[in-house]
Amino acid sequence: MALPRTHLRTGHPTATSADPHWQPWSDAWTRHIPTLTDRHDLRVTVAPGAGGGAPACFYPDARRIEVDATHIGAPDITNPARAGHKRLVPTAYGLLVHEAAHATHSLWTTPPGTPPVVATVADLLEESRAEHRQRSRRRADRRWLRHTVTHLLNPDGAPIDDPWHAGQLAALLLARVDARIVTAKDLKGVRAAVTAVLGRNRLLALRDIWRHAHTVDDTDAAQMLDLAWRWCRVLGIDPHQQPTPPTADLGVFAGQLAQALTDYLAHAAGLTPAEYTAAHLETRHRAPAAWTHRDPRDAERDAARHLAARLRHARIRHPEPATRPTAVPPGRLRTRHAITAQAQIAAGALPTATPWQRRSTLPPHKPTLHLAVLVDTSGSMRSYAAPMSSAGWILAHAAHTTQAVTTTISFGSTATLLVAPRRHPTQVLEMTAAGGTTAFLDAVKLADTLLHLRHRATLRMLAVVSDGDLPNADAAQRLISTLHHTGCTVLWLRPANLPGHTFTHTTTLLVDDPVHAVGTIADAAVTALDNA
Template sequence: MTSVSAHLSTSGTTPAPASSPWSPWSAAWTKHAARLTGRPDASVTVTPASGGPKGFSYPATAEIQVDADLIGDPEIADPRRLGHRSKVPVAYGVLLHEVAHVIHSHWDPPPSVPPVVREAALMLEESRIEGHYRTARPRDRRWLRRAMTSLIVPDDTPTDTTWSAAYAAGLLLARVDAKILYPADVREPRRAITKVLGRKLLKGLRAIWREAQTVGDTDTDRMIDLGERWCRLLGINPTVNPGLPADDAATSAIAAAIAAAIDAILNNPADTPEPRGDVPGIYVDTDTPITWTERDPRDAERQAAHRLTALLRRARHREHARTIQASSAPPGRLRTRAAVTLAAQRAAGAIPTAQPWQRAVRRPVPDPELTVAILIDASGSMDAFAAPMSSAAWIVAQASTRAGATSATLAYGERVTVLIPPGRRPTTVRDMQADAGMERFVEACAEADRLLHLSTPGTARLLVVVSDGHYVNPEQSQATINRLHNTGCAILWLAPDNKHWSSRVYDNTTTITVDDPTTCINLIGKAAVDALTRA
């Protein structure tokens, strides 16, 4: 089995290459790596690997080596120009993967660690460093995704043993939770892996790799502990059997599934997974995800919903229209000129037409119809804020219904899920599990528009988005927001209070940061009222 440690070392130096056609690439990527890592001593060597790993790095000395065979022709592009990345997406992705190691791999397994534990810990390190890197540079996801076609090879799982299946899960499925790969990318490998491991064991392994993705860059003890837990969950006692398990199975359906997945990624230039065939072009479910639990609302949430209801009713309310009405009889204010004209008409025996009395008449104006759509981001970046965001979504949905609005609540991840259809009042709070590998915000807006006609003028329309705003295609998301805004739909954005990674703010939205929705309800209400007033 190929070891993930084959491309990572904590000591050593990269051989200095002789003058070659790859020197411009080495020079350009060295400058780029120094900027990304913040280390002036960083160096990149582009040279044929001669059968070795496609990428190699020494985090201690910030030295990186990339296989020139991934580029092919040194004249294919000018590496000093930004556009060269699209010409060599796999090679550039490998470079970024090694850069991520230089930035985040600052722990070293002690020599006393059993080889099987070391291998498990280093395998967990792969998705950990890529997840941390993507947090800082989310737009580089497309290049890291392409790099998987070179960094992961079917030979990593030569047979369908428990260890090989778990190893494949830690390299492939963990990268979905790290938001590098899309769920559709690993659909077939997931089925093959689940067939070997079973759902219960795979769920336990997933808990380990998700915990590993939260570990700091220097926490050696915790990574070693997670590696040992990985082994013991697979029934391996590192003290008794410290070596890597033997590949003693006869076939490898997993390897075939990985090969097919790699081929699909290589032949998908859009860097987005294909839509499912049963619903072409849009991803809509009507069933609540089974991982979401329901509970009764707390007293603080009920009170917050009552307060927001009052604020929304105030936003809908329109003052009475005041009109001036002339009359031939009191009550009202007598206009002298009209009174003289009336007297003259009567004296002349003419039909009186003058109306000497004038009064102000106040007529009630019907409140405009209010339509509210609530969209909840269920992607993995929202996991730490799932509880307050679930609470905020229920409060807004409950208050909107009580205020007489037509509302609907949708969640969006790999698919768009209609949680509460129009005309139904939410009775329970759904505690969401934010574990999706991507976020279909544009499709969610399209479905909300279909259900509630958000882009049709004539009513007061409010779109409430519960999200950190970090999407794969922010330009498309901004275009969707602009389109709704131009039709008069107000957009209120509830962003999580993330101290380490600020939420993305889009134009034409009213954005507020929410930590505890029950205490921020006045801010939410004011923002909603302001948004509706401007709509």
Template sequence: MSAHHHIQPPATTPDDDADLARWDDDGAPPAQPQPSPAAWLRVGAELGDRLVVLSGRQDLIVTCRPGTRSGAPAAYFPMLGEVEFDAELFAPLQPHEVHPRIPGDEDRYPAAWGVFVHEAAHATHTVWRQPPDAEPRVVEAALLLEESRAEGAHLTRRPMDRTYLRTSARTLVMPDIANPRVAGIEHAATVAALILGRRDVGILDAGETRAVATLCKKVLGANLLATLTGIWTAAHQCADHDAATMLTHAQDWCDALDTALPSRPVPENLADLLSGAVGVVMDRMAANDLADRTAQAAADSALARRAERQAKGRAQQAEQRRKAAATAKSVFTPRGTTVSPDGTPAPYYSPVTGTRRPTTAEQRAAASLSRALRAAAYRERTEERTTSPTPPGRLNMGRALARDAQRAAGAVPTAEPFTHTRRHNSPTPPLRVAIAVDVSGSMSAACGPVASAAWIVARAAALTGPDSRTATIAYDQYLTALTRPTHRPPERVVQFDANGRAHNLADAIDALDHGLDLSRPGTGRLLVIVTDAQYTPNETANAVTRINRLTTAGCAALQLTLTDESRHLPGTTLLHLPRPSSTPAAIAQAATDAIRRTR
């Protein structure tokens, strides 16, 4: 059993209880319970789990408690394999509110996570060891150069951590600037290494660090600053284990400062100037980070809205497909009833007036159209020619002699003298013709020609091939199937009149699309709309939406009109027929062109 279970709170006496009761309501805010150091043990363990991902090492532990042994917000102890972390970095969060094991929880405490990423960078890349006889000042300089070198190496492995490393700079650098352990020229050089070194590895931007760069150039001089810049730039290229090279760069650092110390005057308020310049850097960093977060939030919001619109559009399309399927099922029934778009029978109304036998002229027109469709659908056989060094195939003497010459010359023969031709039959595309005829009161002149054209096209499509299908729907506010998408051609011509009201073209197109697969490529597809398009704006908009969807999928759309007052439906090819009797020929020509264009 854990020893913690044996620790009990101190007992109280009755007098103590009386005192507590007397002071219980003294007007002061209620005392806030302070979490014990043991409450942070779980946070430390979860930080250790995330440290494996950040550093790639599994031999490290993380201890999290209020305060640290080193006095720094966090520290890495190479010999102990430990990263200690000050729990105060999570303020004002309490330990039960911190869950580092959950990816994304770090966004609630970016400053603390930035410090943790910084220590992870040291745990991964600060693996060189100082010799026992190394001069302490040189080791201090090497550790100073290591600050930006380790972060730059970490950024190379994990560029997504740049935001957190920028945050850690505000948490770690400012205390070092405000409470320097060195003064004068060395203080300015330290600030340059901490700020400008991070600039050169890509953590800070040049515009953000301009105040420090200008002040350090004035205090150190252009030559000394260039020398120091060259030293930390060379240190950034040092390998993780190369202690000798790091100490060499550190020695060069110390030598450059020793050379400049006697000759460089130092302003009396240098510490304040440096703190002010670093404060400007931090303010610009905070402003840039805020702008980046705002831009990212706007981009994420736009992306979310776009995804929501796409999901809504997909849902609407699915709902529209279900509705179209239900409409097609209710329209294309053997009973031939007139139905509403929702599938309910129309009350006491049907434009169908009867049927008749096809005339001899219509039968000849169907046969002629069938021959024209078969001719348009015919595809030549494709040929594929391949060469090979061995039979089968037709021998090409020129390549055979070239192969013999290559072999005689001692070269590897590359000529292929045999040619083989493979011929492939191209499939004949089937035909899909959908006819939507307006049976409102203004379209009475089109009834006879369209009835004839519907029978001719259906008969010709059936004679063309078993996969060709057509369908015709008469529409006003209701829908009536005149021909259905079956493999059997109609025996009789369906006659109808035009006495309806309103124009439900959108649902007629949906039913035809579902019944004939007008949106699916691979067939000769044609949508014929016989109408004067005297619609309301809402009726026109709904119809145009369906037409555009079909034309985008490759289906041809033709609008036939009989009067000069007709309007054009956008997305269709408008064909004005002064003589209604020419309607069958126009539809036949459009169907032939549609199947000819199919590939």
């Protein structure tokens, strides 16, 4: 979900491994931080992995700001002691400015006993409030804060279309328009999506709250918490009945809020939404280096060719009558095109017009198949790891050779992108099985993001290689049912020698060896596609 990725940390920071290469940055920014904050008691630490899991953070008790050096790149990219260095690292410098805003203006603390949902809302409001106060005090800092907005949001686990998540996007993005950090034009799509979920009146009520927050004194905790309570009332949340922030239904796909957020992040990065999604997913879900590749065996190649031949003829029934234009008779004369042809000849040009229309028999249109292959790499599949690797390659390779759009994703404790869409799986990835299956839901949502499995205008199929032993079976069933009701076929290959669970709205096969069972797999796949 779109949560803020920088936070005010209570207590003391955990030890960050010192890197002598980055010490000049830490020293230079420690000397510079009084310029941004008017405080002389702060230290800045710049190092790979600093920031407590976020790009940057501020520890009030330790009087310390941390910035993850990943957002700078290499320590020798520029000299941090020179004033102009910030132009070469605008994002990292913007993160420093953002934390300086917290160090200067986030001087209130949440009283003990505050319901967590109220504290969360107050923290959301504080993000734009602190930046607004920093910009009011140092107008030139807006330039650098604009560079950080996209990095202060976590695009993973994109929000679903409910009031709580719509309110989050409003507080983190739309409030920054009134803080004069970003422009209304930047967030036109986000505003439309939030309005569609909340309605115009509720959004206006929330806007009154964050605009009021921008005027609150830096030490006024009571006022910030009062505004947080008002925010909850507007969204219909009772902190006494629901003390913790609402959680997203894991069995629901992301909606228009997620798409609007992706469009904004892509535009800010200078990419199309598809390019941004692909780049982000490949970075976040890259296959583990420990897994090995090998050339497919002859039996696997034969199985893939057999399956490809069957898929190639799927949905091809009988030729259909049609008409097509032609330059010569027989056929029906098309007067306008005949005049065009005569004019082309008279002008000495090669005639391109087709004055005749002939009846003919043409094969029906072959829709492009969008196939997502999900393979289970949890510990319960350990004995089936080799056949599972074969099954994933056979399905993906066969579909790719029939001009299908394919992707292969593994799921265990995390979801991993093995083969990105439109890439040819030339080698078999020998996967290892360990851990749990908690990432199945993430894998399905990742496949939907990559191949638009809920898009009714395309021919879609989700193939899962798993025993079906999932911890969130009810949520998984809801996702599967959603795909089924939108016309997406779900083919499930279960190891015959392992216990497991069978989901409804799937075509489930018990398979010992995918190489030898490819005929059965082909029958099920073709039948499912023909009935789609």
